[in-house]
Amino acid sequence: VVYEQEGVFIHSSCGKNDDQDSLIAGILRVIEKENEVVVDWRPLDETLDTSNILCAGKDSSSVVEWSQTPKEKCSRGADRPSSYEAEWDMVTTVSFKKKPHSNGDATTHANGESKWSFLFSLTDLKSIKQNKEGMGWSYLVFCLKDDVKLPALHFHHGDSKLLIKCLEKHVALNESPHDERVLLVKTQKSLSQSFENLFDESSYGLLQKWKKDPYTVTMGRFSKVTNFFFDGFRSSDPSHQRRPPSEMADFLNDTIPGLKINQQEEPGFEVITRIDLGEQPEVSRREPVSAEEWAKNMDSEGRILNVDYIKRLIFKGGLCHTLRKEAWKFLLGYFPWNSTKEERANLQKRKTDEYFRMKLQWKSVSEEQEKRNSRLRDYRSLIEKDVNRTDRTNKFYEGEDNPGLILLHDILMTYCMYDFDLGYVQGMSDLLSPVLYVMENEVDAFWCFVSYMDQMHQNFEEQMQGMKTQLIQLSTLLRLLDSGFCTYLESQDSGYLYFCFRWLLIRFKREFSFQDILRLWEVMWTELPCQNFHLLLCCAILESEKQQIMDKHYGFNEILKHINELSMKIDVEYILCKAEAISMQMMNCKELPPAVSEILGIENSSAAADSDTGEDESGAELSCPTSLYQSISTPVVAANGTGDGAQQMLETQSLTPA
Numbered sequence: 001v002v003y004e005q006e007g008v009f010i011h012s013s014c015g016k017n018d019d020q021d022s023l024i025a026g027i028l029r030v031i032e033k034e035n036e037v038v039v040d041w042r043p044l045d046e047t048l049d050t051s052n053i054l055c056a057g058k059d060s061s062s063v064v065e066w067s068q069t070p071k072e073k074c075s076r077g078a079d080r081p082s083s084y085e086a087e088w089d090m091v092t093t094v095s096f097k098k099k100p101h102s103n104g105d106a107t108t109h110a111n112g113e114s115k116w117s118f119l120f121s122l123t124d125l126k127s128i129k130q131n132k133e134g135m136g137w138s139y140l141v142f143c144l145k146d147d148v149k150l151p152a153l154h155f156h157h158g159d160s161k162l163l164i165k166c167l168e169k170h171v172a173l174n175e176s177p178h179d180e181r182v183l184l185v186k187t188q189k190s191l192s193q194s195f196e197n198l199f200d201e202s203s204y205g206l207l208q209k210w211k212k213d214p215y216t217v218t219m220g221r222f223s224k225v226t227n228f229f230f231d232g233f234r235s236s237d238p239s240h241q242r243r244p245p246s247e248m249a250d251f252l253n254d255t256i257p258g259l260k261i262n263q264q265e266e267p268g269f270e271v272i273t274r275i276d277l278g279e280q281p282e283v284s285r286r287e288p289v290s291a292e293e294w295a296k297n298m299d300s301e302g303r304i305l306n307v308d309y310i311k312r313l314i315f316k317g318g319l320c321h322t323l324r325k326e327a328w329k330f331l332l333g334y335f336p337w338n339s340t341k342e343e344r345a346n347l348q349k350r351k352t353d354e355y356f357r358m359k360l361q362w363k364s365v366s367e368e369q370e371k372r373n374s375r376l377r378d379y380r381s382l383i384e385k386d387v388n389r390t391d392r393t394n395k396f397y398e399g400e401d402n403p404g405l406i407l408l409h410d411i412l413m414t415y416c417m418y419d420f421d422l423g424y425v426q427g428m429s430d431l432l433s434p435v436l437y438v439m440e441n442e443v444d445a446f447w448c449f450v451s452y453m454d455q456m457h458q459n460f461e462e463q464m465q466g467m468k469t470q471l472i473q474l475s476t477l478l479r480l481l482d483s484g485f486c487t488y489l490e491s492q493d494s495g496y497l498y499f500c501f502r503w504l505l506i507r508f509k510r511e512f513s514f515q516d517i518l519r520l521w522e523v524m525w526t527e528l529p530c531q532n533f534h535l536l537l538c539c540a541i542l543e544s545e546k547q548q549i550m551d552k553h554y555g556f557n558e559i560l561k562h563i564n565e566l567s568m569k570i571d572v573e574y575i576l577c578k579a580e581a582i583s584m585q586m587m588n589c590k591e592l593p594p595a596v597s598e599i600l601g602i603e604n605s606s607a608a609a610d611s612d613t614g615e616d617e618s619g620a621e622l623s624c625p626t627s628l629y630q631s632i633s634t635p636v637v638a639a640n641g642t643g644d645g646a647q648q649m650l651e652t653q654s655l656t657p658a
Contacts, residue, residue, distance in 0.1 A: 003030035003166040007157025008041065010116055024116055028153060030166050032381070037170045039142070040119040041153060118150060122171050128183045130160065169378060275480060277589050280581040285573055286317040294323050302341030304330070315528040318519045324438045331525035332435075332451040334444070352443045358417040359410065376416070379424045383412045386429040394514055396437050407436055411446045418450060425460040428453070430509040434517055459505050470504045471497055473599045474535050480596055481539055481582065485546045493556050499563040500538050507534060511541075516572040523576060529583050531601030540578035541570060 008028040026043040120142070129141040138159040142150045153160075164183070167173065176182035293313065297305050304310060319327050329335040335344050362376065370377050387409045391397045397404045411432060416423045432449045439445040458466025474497055479486045489495050502510055507524070509517055524534055545566070549559055586592060587602060597603075 001029050002032050002037075002169075003163060004028070005155070005158065005163065006044075007155065009154045009156055010041075010043075010151050011154060012116065025156075026116075028163070030163070032170075037122045038119050039122065039125075039167075042117040116151070120144060120150070122167070122185075125171065125185050127176070127185060128164070128167075128173065129179075130164075130181050130183070275589065275591050275593070277481070277585045280578075280585045283577045283581045283584070285577060286313075288318045288320045289313045289323060289327075290320055291323055294327065302344070303339070304337050307337045311526040311528055315523055315526040318522055321518075324518065324522065325440070325444075328435070328438055328448060328522065328525075329444065331522060332448045333454075334447045334451050348443070351447050355414065355443045355446055359414045361417045362413050375420075375423065379416045380413065382426060383409055383416075383424050383429070386426055387412070390429040391433045391437075391514065394433075394437070397433070404436065407442050407445070408432060411436065411442060411449060414446060415449065415453070419453070422453075422457065422460060427506045428460065430506045431456060434509075434514065434521065437514075438518065456507070467501065467504060470532075470535065471500065473532060474500060474504075474538050476595055476599060477535055477586075478539055478542060480586070480593065482543060482546065485542070485550070488550055489559070492554070492559060494559050499560050500542075503538055503541075504534070508537070511567050511570055512572055513568060520572055520576070529580065530587070532599055533579065533583065535599070536579040536582050537575060539582055540575050541566070543582075544575070544578065 005028045006025075008026055010024045010026065012024050024043045026041050029040045031038050031040055124144045125142060126145045126147070127143045129143065131139050137154055137156055138161075139152045139154040140160050140163070141152045144150070155163075164173065172186035173183040174186055176184050289310070294310070297310055299305055314327070314331070329344075330337055335347070339347070365373070365376065370380075387405055390408065396402075397408070408429060412424055412429060415428075431452055432445070435448050435452065436442075436445040439448060456466075458469075460466075475486070475495070478497070486495065489497070508520060512520060520537075524537075527533075530536075545562065548554075549562065552558075554562060583600070586596065586600065592602065
């Protein structure tokens with residue numbers, strides 16, 4: 001129970017104010033269940049008629065209907081306050097009657113409650129009407145999605161503002177432009193809230209059954225971030241399975257307010273004309289960096305001798321698993337690259353003390369204190385939910401009372417103390433899980449997670465500025481890479497690239513296997529070969545799927561479904577090769593648009609034309625992508641994924657120390 005208020009009345013008849021039978025006193029509760037949040041009102045007097053109780057289930061298309069009850073009709077009381085409105089009288093002329101249904105969602109309770117009791121899921125809520133301030137005691141009227149209005153609830157012992165605040169934690173409420181008293185429920189709430197109740201479980205059921213991968217099924221709820229676009233417009237009537245793509249596109253446009261992929265409407269937009277990027281070069285990858293290679297690049301005091309060289313090795317091949325525990329601390333910025341072993345040991349001591357001081361802050365909060373701290377209570381509730389379903393098929397987290405789950409919980413709770421403004425947002429457990437798996441240490445995992453969240457922070461902020469920016473940047477890159485494909489997506493109302501939302505939000509965590517994510521993340525953390533390499537990874541995946549999407553003439557729904565079903569089916573080495581090839585293709589372009597140069601962090605795009613020599617005009621080695629590919633002499637894996645790649649050798653030059 002996240003909200004409870006006594007003294008909430010239904011005015012059951014239009015008798016005079018002193019007629020006690022005209023008022024039904026009750027308790028209003030908001031209850032957070034495992035799969036939904038429900039609003040529940042029931043009378044204090046349990047001796048009333050129990051024949052019918054309104055129960056608004058998840059299937060809002062067949063919940064309830066009103067039926068006329070002539071015997072209850074009567075004239076409006078003469079001495080009723082002037083603030084009374086039509087909604088107050090509505091309950092004098094109607095009674096609850098359960099509408100015929102076949103799905104079993106709406107049920108009649110037989111546990112002694114009166115016919116006036118009702119409950120409904122927030123997924124079915126369409127709007128809330130309030131009375132004007134200063135006009136008698138406050139009241140609310142809930143309207144469900146099929147335009148069923150519930151009886152007005154009158155708050156005799158306080159106002160309704162606390163209830164509205166509670167509901168806003170679970171749904172986004174905006175004032176109606178037509179009536180300032182009406183609050184409309186938006187389809188998607190802000191990212192600062194859990195994604196838990198974004199989607200109607202019944203409408204999602206069909207796609208959920210199609211999931212074959214047990215990992216994806218286990219983690220399926222969060223995948224609704226993209227799935228709901230496909231199912232969100234389904235109804236129980238098969239003839240209305242799909243709505244016009246233009247209508248669905250408008251719906252998506254409202255999902256992230258302020259996002260404008262069509263930047264031609266924006267001031268200062270640079271029109272990217274069609275540019276010949278040339279052929280994508282063939283790219284190969286090497287074996288993971290070994291412990292021997294790592295050790296050879298350290299001096300006697302533990303300093304990394306050549307940071308650029310090590311980063312290039314990691315970018316080209318990743319790390320062997322035994323190195324990750326140490327190397328990730330450098331890649332994520334927890335350890336400075338130029339630090340000695342002794343300096344790192346001292347740093348860990350300080351950070352350990354700092355961590356446990358923050359952990360003690362939430363550990364020492366009593367139950368009584370937490371009752372008065374709704375934000376901490378909400379953070380804890382969300383974390384406990386998510387921890388229990390994060391990577392549970394991984395041996396590190398499987399089973400009951402797993403110590404890995406306890407650490408996952410404690411680190412996320414401590415992060416709330418570290419950044420209380422952001423706190424916890426669903427999806428953050430996905431970012432922590434691989435880090436904790438590698439570190440196997442609570443303190444080190446926490447500080448590495450802090451560094452990772454510094455990079456990802458904007459993704460989880462309420463305004464979603466990070467997500468807006470990335471989707472716009474991705475659109476810009478994809479248009480340069482393949483304007484024809486972009487035009488096709490736009491023709492299918494898919495130009496907003498919403499199907500990439502999950503990829504960007506948690507850096508492909510749900511798209512690749514757990515071990516592949518370890519490889520992908522460490523490559524991205526090198527920040528090579530350019531800024532925003534993860535956007536080029538998106539381009540690589542989309543370009544790989546372009547042929548099927550266009551050849552089969554996929555429409556709006558099919559594109560969303562197809563992209564979502566790529567989860568756990570993408571070859572990480574192939575995509576890394578392809579994204580690297582795209583980066584080379586763009587950086588070698590002499591006419592790269594300034595907007596693209598800015599996204600990729602290229603100061604002088606023309607310099608890339610000379611990158612095959614690895615030198616600038618003065619003879620000094622360029623720090624550019626092509627030198628990256630020429631600097632390593634190691635067995636490689638070919639981009640085509642064949643076994644022959646292991647026998648190939650790159651034509652190389654000696655590497656000049658930085």
